[in-house]
Amino acid sequence: xxxxxVFSRYHAEVNAEIKSLISERQSPMYDMMRYHLGWIDAHxxxxxxxxxxxxxxxxxxxxxEAVGGEYRKxxxxxxxxxxxxxxxxxxxxxxxxxxxxxxQPTVWRLWGKPQAINAGTVMRMLAGxxxxxxxxxxxxQVRIQSLIDEATIKLIEGQYLDISFETKPDISVADYxxxxxxxxxxxxxxxxxxxxxxxxxxxxxxxxxxEFGWNLGMAFQTKDxxxxxxxxxxxxxxxxxxxxRHRKKSLPxxxxxxxxxxxxxxxxxxIYNRETxxxxxxxxxxxxxxxxxxxxxxxxxxVEYIQKARDIVNxxxxxxxxxxxxxxxxxxxxxxxx
Amino acid sequence: xxxxxVFSRYHAEVNAEIKSLISERQSPMYDMMRYHLGWIDAHxxxxxxxxxxxxxxxxxxxxxEAVGGEYRKxxxxxxxxxxxxxxxxxxxxxxxxxxxxxxQPTVWRLWGKPQAINAGTVMRMLAGxxxxxxxxxxxxQVRIQSLIDEATIKLIEGQYLDISFETKPDISVADYxxxxxxxxxxxxxxxxxxxxxxxxxxxxxxxxxxEFGWNLGMAFQTKDxxxxxxxxxxxxxxxxxxxxRHRKKSLPxxxxxxxxxxxxxxxxxxIYNRETxxxxxxxxxxxxxxxxxxxxxxxxxxVEYIQKARDIVNxxxxxxxxxxxxxxxxxxxxxxxx
Numbered sequence: 001x002x003x004x005x006v007f008s009r010y011h012a013e014v015n016a017e018i019k020s021l022i023s024e025r026q027s028p029m030y031d032m033m034r035y036h037l038g039w040i041d042a043h044x045x046x047x048x049x050x051x052x053x054x055x056x057x058x059x060x061x062x063x064x065e066a067v068g069g070e071y072r073k074x075x076x077x078x079x080x081x082x083x084x085x086x087x088x089x090x091x092x093x094x095x096x097x098x099x100x101x102x103x104q105p106t107v108w109r110l111w112g113k114p115q116a117i118n119a120g121t122v123m124r125m126l127a128g129x130x131x132x133x134x135x136x137x138x139x140x141q142v143r144i145q146s147l148i149d150e151a152t153i154k155l156i157e158g159q160y161l162d163i164s165f166e167t168k169p170d171i172s173v174a175d176y177x178x179x180x181x182x183x184x185x186x187x188x189x190x191x192x193x194x195x196x197x198x199x200x201x202x203x204x205x206x207x208x209x210x211e212f213g214w215n216l217g218m219a220f221q222t223k224d225x226x227x228x229x230x231x232x233x234x235x236x237x238x239x240x241x242x243x244x245r246h247r248k249k250s251l252p253x254x255x256x257x258x259x260x261x262x263x264x265x266x267x268x269x270x271i272y273n274r275e276t277x278x279x280x281x282x283x284x285x286x287x288x289x290x291x292x293x294x295x296x297x298x299x300x301x302x303v304e305y306i307q308k309a310r311d312i313v314n315x316x317x318x319x320x321x322x323x324x325x326x327x328x329x330x331x332x333x334x335x336x337x338x
Numbered sequence: 339x340x341x342x343x344v345f346s347r348y349h350a351e352v353n354a355e356i357k358s359l360i361s362e363r364q365s366p367m368y369d370m371m372r373y374h375l376g377w378i379d380a381h382x383x384x385x386x387x388x389x390x391x392x393x394x395x396x397x398x399x400x401x402x403e404a405v406g407g408e409y410r411k412x413x414x415x416x417x418x419x420x421x422x423x424x425x426x427x428x429x430x431x432x433x434x435x436x437x438x439x440x441x442q443p444t445v446w447r448l449w450g451k452p453q454a455i456n457a458g459t460v461m462r463m464l465a466g467x468x469x470x471x472x473x474x475x476x477x478x479q480v481r482i483q484s485l486i487d488e489a490t491i492k493l494i495e496g497q498y499l500d501i502s503f504e505t506k507p508d509i510s511v512a513d514y515x516x517x518x519x520x521x522x523x524x525x526x527x528x529x530x531x532x533x534x535x536x537x538x539x540x541x542x543x544x545x546x547x548x549e550f551g552w553n554l555g556m557a558f559q560t561k562d563x564x565x566x567x568x569x570x571x572x573x574x575x576x577x578x579x580x581x582x583r584h585r586k587k588s589l590p591x592x593x594x595x596x597x598x599x600x601x602x603x604x605x606x607x608x609i610y611n612r613e614t615x616x617x618x619x620x621x622x623x624x625x626x627x628x629x630x631x632x633x634x635x636x637x638x639x640x641v642e643y644i645q646k647a648r649d650i651v652n653x654x655x656x657x658x659x660x661x662x663x664x665x666x667x668x669x670x671x672x673x674x675x676x
Contacts, residue, residue, distance in 0.1 A: 025491075029498040091459070095452035113451075114433035114501050121429065121459060122494040128466065128487045138476035145483070149466045153363075156460040160367040163452050 004332050006325045007058055010071065010078065011050075014057045015039075017079040021126050021133075032119035036090055036107050052102065055220070056081040056188060058329065060195035063209055066322035069199025076133035077144065077198060081191040083127040084152055088159070088187075090120035095163060096246060124152065136198065144194050151190035158183025165249040169269075176254050177218070184224075185217030192216070205316050212312040219305035220333055225250035226298050229286060231337065241282040247272055251301065253285075256294035264288065306334045342670050344663045345396055348409065348416065349388075352395045353377075355417040359464050359471075370457035374428055374445050390440065393558070394419040394526060396667065398533035401547055404660035407537025414471035415482065415536060419529040421465040422490055426497070426525075428458035433501060434584060462490065474536065482532050489528035496521025503587040507607075514592050515556070522562075523555030530554070543654050550650040557643035558671055563588035564636050567624060569675065579620040585610055589639065591623075594632035602626065644672045 018037065022030050034040045038049035057078035061071040071078075092098070093106040094113050100106060108116035131145045161179040165171050192213030196206045228243035229252055243250045253272065260268055268288050271281050289295065313326060356375065360368050372378045376387035395416035399409040409416075430436070431444040432451050438444060446454035469483045499517040503509050530551030534544045566581035567590055581588045591610065598606055606626050609619050627633065651664060 025495075027495045027498060029495060091455055095455060115498060117429055117433060117455060118494050118498045118501075121462065122491055124459065124462075125487055125491050125494070128483070129491075132480065132484060138480060141480060142470065142476060145466070146470060149463055153460055153463050153467075156456050156463070157363075157365045157367055160365060160453060160456045163456070 001332075001335065001337055003053060004328050006062065006329055007053055007055075010058060010061045010075075011054060013072075013075055014054065014061075014078045014082060017075045017130070018083065021079060021083075021130055029115070029118060029122065032090075032107050032111055032115065033086075033123055035110070036086060036119065036123075038102065038104075042105070042110050049102075054082060055333070056085050056191040059188065059213065059216075060191040062322055062325055062329065063192045063195035063213075064199040066318040066326060067196050067199035067202070067205060067209070068319065069195075073135065074195060074198045076130045077194055080127040080130040080148055081187065081194070083123050083130065084148060084155070084187060087120045087123040087127070088155055090116055090123065092159065094120070095159070098246075127152075134198070140197065144197060147190050147194050147197070151187045154182040154186035155184075158186070162249075166247065168249075169273075170257075171249045171254050173251075173254055173258065176249070176251060180218060180221040181214070184221035185214045188217030188220060189213035208312055208316045212309050212316070215305045215309035215312065216330060216333065219302050219309060222251050222298055222302040222305065223334065223336070225252060226295065226302070227337070229253075229289070230295065241286055244272075244282045244285050245277055247274075247277065252289050252294040252298045255297045256285075256289040256292045259294065259297070260288065260292045264292075268292075302334065306330065339670075339673065339675055341391060342666050344400065344667055345391055345393075348396060348399045348413075349392060351410075351413055352392065352399075352416045352420060355413045355468070356421065359417060359421075359468055367453070367456060367460065370428075370445050370449055370453065371424075371461055373448070374424060374457065374461075376440065376442075380443070380448050387440075392420060393671070394423050394529040397526065397551065397554075398529040400660055400663055400667065401530045401533035401551075402537040404656040404664060405534050405537035405540070405543060405547070406657065407533075411473065412533060412536045414468045415532055418465040418468040418486055419525065419532070421461050421468065422486060422493070422525060425458045425461035425465070426493055428454055428461065430497065432458070433497070436584075465490075472536070478535065482535060485528050485532050485535070489524045492520045492524035493522075496524070500587075504585065506587075507611075508595075509587045509592050511589075511592055511596065514587070514589055518556060518559040519552070522559035523552045526555030526558060527551035546650055546654045550647050550654070553643045553647035553650065554668060554671065557640050557647060560589050560636055560640040560643065561672065561674070563590060564633065564640070565675070567591075567627070568633065579624055582620045582623050583615055585612075585615065590627050590632040590636045593635045594623075594627040594630045597632065597635070598626065598630045602630075640672065644668065 022033060031040065031044060035042065038047060041047050060078045060081050061074055064074040065071050089101065090107050093101055094108045094116050098106055099109045107119055111119070127148060128145065131141060131148060134141055134144065158179050158181070162183055165175070165179065189210050190213070193206060193210035196209045200206065225243065228248065228250055229241060232240060244253070257265065257268055268285065271277070271285055274281065277285070309330060318326070360371060369378065369382060373380065376385060379385050398416045398419050399412055402412040403409050427439065428445050431439055432446045432454050436444055437447045445457055449457070465486060466483065469479060469486060472479055472482065496517050496519070500521055503513070503517065527548050531544060531548035534547040538544065563581065566586065566588055567579060570578060595603065595606055606623065609615070609623055612619065615623070647668060656664070
């Protein structure tokens with residue numbers, strides 16, 4: 001399954017915007033950002049590696065166009081949401097002790113955690129600088145800045161919950177959904193909403209698109225959780241069962257624990273609460289989750305959010321050609337294997 | 339030596355502003371911020387501990403009044419600069435592995451580094467929220483937001499340099515001054531400049547006050563470096579020689595290395611480059627620095643910046659009573675032993 005062409009439509013221009021933001025700065029610190037974004041390798045040599053799917057800037061610009069806006073004017077905004085997302089990845093990798101991302105060593109693995117903290121935080125600061133590049137009325141700029149700040153705050157609150165779940169014995173599905181609402185859906189929703197803000201004044205359309213983005217974000221994360229256990233290393237850049245190895249309380253695990261009972265339930269909890277999991281334990285956990293129906297139920301929940309997102313977006317008046325692009329993007333996000 | 343009364347003048351109101359910002363948020367994550375600010379202890383019990391000297395908000399509000407502004411309208415700005423400063427302390431403690439601050443365990447020591455990273459970053463985000471509370475024309479608000487963002491970016495660039503100095507063999511005094519210009523002077527300068535922005539439209543006065551703040555910030559940091567080696571534990575909340583123990587390349591060390599020669603130079607470098615320094619080595623280094631005249635030279639540099647700051651502020655037209663307050667604050671910052 002390959003990435004639909006809509007993902008590459010804005011790619012070069014969003015990258016150029018981010019490059020231009022970084023090029024105003026002198027410190028070698030920004031090499032950590034360039035490396036994380038796939039522009040240079042660990043020795044500073046220029047690369048042409050793709051830096052992820054760029055889901056958020058693509059959604060932002062597509063939505064802007066779909067409500068009648070000009071995507072070129074929204075490029076700094078698309079850069080901003082991509083910077084927020086990538087700042088969070090740099091910090092997540094530190095917090096989770098992850099040594100690889102996109103088949104490459106993580107920033108902290110090469111520069112150490114103290115410097116990687118700086119790289120992440122300064123990347124978040126540049127998102128604010130990007131928003132000030134938008135040539136729009138001042139009040140609207142402040143509103144967009146507020147949307148992005150609040151989405152970042154939600155994202156951090158979600159990351160706080162996610163980490164705190166690691167040491168809590170019983171996490172309910174409701175707890176989990178609350179966490180991913182903050183950690184993932186808030187920024188995806190913000191990407192869509194802020195893109196819409198640049199294209200229209202119609203508050204009802206903007207509100208509906210925010211809801212569309214939120215449901216899409218929920219589905220995106222539950223799908224990610226499925227791939228975090230059952231995804232293939234060559235596709236997602238992380239070994240199969242990676243989230244199990246890190247004892248992440250992702251959706252299939254929470255469902256698995258809540259839907260098994262008796263000795264199997266105890267066994268699953270016991271294995272999962274070990275300090276470290278060897279490869280055999282990882283395989284055992286995956287099998288137990290499958291036989292408890294956790295994969296199927298995770299897929300059902302994903303489809304439910306996707307359907308909700310589709311229903312909402314279908315109720316909004318959009319430019320037909322961009323509606324088709326959005327539909328294609330939504331379908332890909334649900335069916336993807338990476 | 340006690341804190342001049344000017345430091346307590348705005349204290350309660352700045353704290354109330356920060357409290358009101360945090361009280362809008364629900365997550366238990368904000369308890370890390372409350373703890374760091376000295377409002378609650380590790381068990382969540384309410385305290386009335388002072389949270390540091392609050393140099394930046396005091397300078398911000400004093401300057402605002404000194405150019406004819408109303409400090410009450412600037413309280414969200416004062417809260418913002420205090421939040422930026424405290425975010426940086428939370429991250430610094432993580433990056434430097436410091437286990438104590440203000441006689442208390444650091445945030446990461448109690449909650450772990452992953453969560454402390456979240457506490458720091460979200461604290462920085464709340465500074466932006468604070469700026470949007472300012473009831474001022476939109477264009478000016480965007481300008482203030484930009485000043486604070488750029489000061490934060492400088493601060494992070496300075497922290498990057500500071501950490502990178504740890505593994506570089508020869509740091510010149512010029513390198514060091516460049517680093518503290520970013521790490522410390524930028525935010526102090528921004529506190530003064532943004533405070534002035536809220537009180538006057540006179541660009542020349544604002545520019546002069548920014549320069550005043552920058553020189554004051556430089557002196558503040560060189561003085562801090564002196565206290566980081568020769569300060570008393572009961573006064574500064576950290577053991578004497580703490581910066582030596584952490585092999586920080588602070589001003590006295592850089593001066594000491596550059597002003598000794600031959601075997602003494604080699605000996606100093608050799609001891610300082612050890613993985614860990616025992617208490618005897620710490621004492622030896624301090625004695626070597628003293629006999630090389632590094633304490634005296636550090637004091638001379640501090641006085642030079644203070645004098646520059648004084649000359650500039652004396653050239654600016656200010657309300658007389660606030661000028662006296664600023665003079666008192668400057669004198670204290672130079673003479674302080676904590």
